Amino acid sequence: MNDFNTDLHRAVAEVCQRHELGMLSRLVLCAEVVEEDGTVALLLSSSPRDMPAWDRQGMLRYAMADLDADVLATRVAGDEEGFG
Numbered sequence: 001m002n003d004f005n006t007d008l009h010r011a012v013a014e015v016c017q018r019h020e021l022g023m024l025s026r027l028v029l030c031a032e033v034v035e036e037d038g039t040v041a042l043l044l045s046s047s048p049r050d051m052p053a054w055d056r057q058g059m060l061r062y063a064m065a066d067l068d069a070d071v072l073a074t075r076v077a078g079d080e081e082g083f084g
Contacts, residue, residue, distance in 0.1 A: 002049055009047035026051060028059045 013024040027047040034040055046056050 005045060005047045005049045008045060026059065028056050
């Protein structure tokens with residue numbers, strides 16, 4: 001799993017650089033993964049690998065607050081179909 005986290009961090013950092021989004025310092029990934037047999041699973045990973053659980057939780061809560069703000073702004077604007 002350490003190689004996975006390293007590869008993931010490197011790949012996301014390259015994308016951030018390419019799009020001039022700044023330097024990536026930490027990463028929390030939450031993804032739905034569909035296995036070959038159709039089983040759906042949640043992939044939760046972070047980089048650096050030894051990031052404390054409370055830090056991962058804080059980053060996820062920060063992301064949720066940002067999404068909640070987008071949902072609220074969309075509803076206030078009257079656009080129920082999409083997000084911004």
